Amino acid sequence: MFEQTDPNQIQLNSEGQLKHYLTTEGLSRELLTEILDTADSFVDMSAQQVKKVPLLRGKTVVNLFFEASTRTLSTFELAAKRLSADVLNLNISTSSTSKGETLKDTLMTLEAMHSDMFVVRHSDSGAAHFIAQHVTPDVAVINAGDGRHAHPTQAMLDMLTIRRHKGDFAPLVVAIVGDILHSRVARSQIHALRTLGAAEVRVIAPQTLLPKHIEALGVRVFTDMNEGLKDVDVVMMLRLQKERMTSALLPSESEFFKLYGLSEEKLALAKPDAVVMHPGPINRGVEIESVVADGPRSLILDQVTNGIAVRMAVMSMSMSGQTTEKQARLGNGE
Amino acid sequence: MFEQTDPNQIQLNSEGQLKHYLTTEGLSRELLTEILDTADSFVDMSAQQVKKVPLLRGKTVVNLFFEASTRTLSTFELAAKRLSADVLNLNISTSSTSKGETLKDTLMTLEAMHSDMFVVRHSDSGAAHFIAQHVTPDVAVINAGDGRHAHPTQAMLDMLTIRRHKGDFAPLVVAIVGDILHSRVARSQIHALRTLGAAEVRVIAPQTLLPKHIEALGVRVFTDMNEGLKDVDVVMMLRLQKERMTSALLPSESEFFKLYGLSEEKLALAKPDAVVMHPGPINRGVEIESVVADGPRSLILDQVTNGIAVRMAVMSMSMSGQTTEKQARLGNGE
């Protein structure tokens, strides 16, 4: 629905710093590492008695959700509040459109209210890019998930979780398992893992749930999970987006679990110290067995904790990148 | 539905300061000017890095919306948060009434929770007056729109926008165009413009959308837009309240636009430096052409920005007026 331009022409300022956060695609290893380092400091802060910093004090963050997602909204709301921002939650689908206002009018109105940041969730691919391209200077746009395209904070919280448990990406073999075709996470994950230098990225899925030309992203493709899991360090399960699938693509949930669900038996094929991840909420017994999800190798709850930290990181970095650009603009006499 | 008394017996304290903000009717030129001066300082503050002041810190503002209005609610919520208040949003229509609670019981309960301010939106004329008359001392009531009666913060944000662009009201000819009959803004605008000394206020509308005896408010009435726009300094378009009109009053949207919509052609009849305003959200191609709405003479987005500032002004002034009155009361040994 939305046209595409090179995202880094949009999401980086003239100093190469983040000023929006739309996608991990094209971001340098240095920048991804800076996000992880910044997020690391917020993980530490969350263990303090007072887990609040004044980095966004006096700033207005608007959560623009064109698609409902209580869990994602909650994490962004908490991240913004812990950065001391004022937060406004707007469910756009049910408000302005009924009065016939266009998206652009809605955005211009919110900008005129001196909003500083839009956190955008939309069912159409490219929506956050579109908004970032049309937004007034000084307003940062954070992509909280758009269509099948990207869910870049999810991808980076996964990277943070891997780094905090494995230390270095270089030696890692990582397998991404499940509905690659309909996942907005898989694409972001692959890009981030490749950029951060993981030794090998594998995707494991039935032929019907694999996008065409997926090999072009630099991954090894497996349709047999037992083969694909051999000697991997990290197993990243995807959520089965039941609501997005037509029944023709899948035989049944139990059949899916048999072939592509993560059981203890299948996990035994991975390295002895392999870790297991899932973006949640999990469908127990469909993508993953409870004994694995709740077991000692599961990092599922670490992912949630790290998710707040990553969101705090990209929010504060983007706001800082906007301020730098503004000062450059003012210095140029604009 | 609600009975009326002189609003200034209600909205001013014994020193003549605002303690509620219900209507612009009857407010002196000095008081309207004080609102504009205070709002001006908040417009400047909004351009700062930290756009937050502690004027309502430790105060509780309750947004009492008996009628949904996402845009108006958002501006009051942001205004209150930027004044550092704690904010509670209540959609009364869907909560207490289902348990059979009366309006008065709801108000008394909220007062007992030590609320400091009610921002009231209601579909019945006079609702905010009624609440201000029955509220406990110390609680300020702000009218966020009641029926066809008044929408006084909208009127004052329009005045602020005019003053910031034209400087002085004295020489101005201002035209208000559109559905005067169903507008809760027009009446407030006319009173404010006349009090602030505008040279001439015109209303332009088809006979069917004009209230009876509108001339009594001191305006010149035009049913021909081309005549009415001649040599005006400010064109204030009204929003077409489609949902409030019976079909009998209007032929069609395209017919309406032809006769009373603002096109470049019609705007050419106004003064060369005339400015264009609209409360938003605009119905493009019905009340106003896109080329005019997005053009260099449009102040539509300035109105949004100034709306936050005006809301911050009346909220902080009313709270201050309540405090003064309370101290006087305590001084009198009450």
Next chain:
Amino acid sequence: MFEQTDPNQIQLNSEGQLKHYLTTEGLSRELLTEILDTADSFVDMSAQQVKKVPLLRGKTVVNLFFEASTRTLSTFELAAKRLSADVLNLNISTSSTSKGETLKDTLMTLEAMHSDMFVVRHSDSGAAHFIAQHVTPDVAVINAGDGRHAHPTQAMLDMLTIRRHKGDFAPLVVAIVGDILHSRVARSQIHALRTLGAAEVRVIAPQTLLPKHIEALGVRVFTDMNEGLKDVDVVMMLRLQKERMTSALLPSESEFFKLYGLSEEKLALAKPDAVVMHPGPINRGVEIESVVADGPRSLILDQVTNGIAVRMAVMSMSMSGQTTEKQARLGNGE
């Protein structure tokens, strides 16, 4: 639905301090008195210009409402904000469950977000206990009403209201009137009154609205209201939970009022300085006559004010009890 264990094994830490607040049952007189003393100080604070304290600054309070209750939610939201906490309101019924997430997964996810406190409202008895038993250490659970079981902040705001007006519980005869069977308040009230040493607690209800074996709680039972009100110091009316009653239990509202509604006439049977209470919202003319509800002996609005103070008290005490326990745990090298 939920199994029960001794609540004080759950709600007290090793020092005997509150770390959750689930029920008044089994809490010592000293602890109930500490809650009342703490709440008293918050009542005083609410009369200040700035009614905010930093006791929960940097803490995250999640209002977990599995059952809608605007009024209770508002009081907890205000209490948390006046303690300077960051607040997240979650209506669980309409969010996670639709994605098939289990209650336990939802809780673990919220814990992983570093929530510090869950305020739980649920239609099933024992839900708050269940959550407190399964929650991670450091997270405090506050019961905001569960099924017919308990509504312990309501009970303690009633105790605070009685103490502020009568001073001492020892000489008091207190009557609880109405639908004892379906009330989640009555049970908590009886326990609190008995523990605080009220001379006599009476329940007054038709046989059909009395739980079996109610005498075992140490109360005197009356089915005739005129007899039951004789010489009482405090009349505590219950709300008629119309939605919970099958028609068979009651003849009609007017019949109920005639027999068990509080009229001036019936109130005359109580002591001359008897006070009247009701948890609100009141059904005027069903449980209570307006002239009594709005009369000089009514403490209904005091109850609302005291409700915020009691919620602030149990929230800050529980958080403090969690901190003490955490320090003990860390001191033990855990």
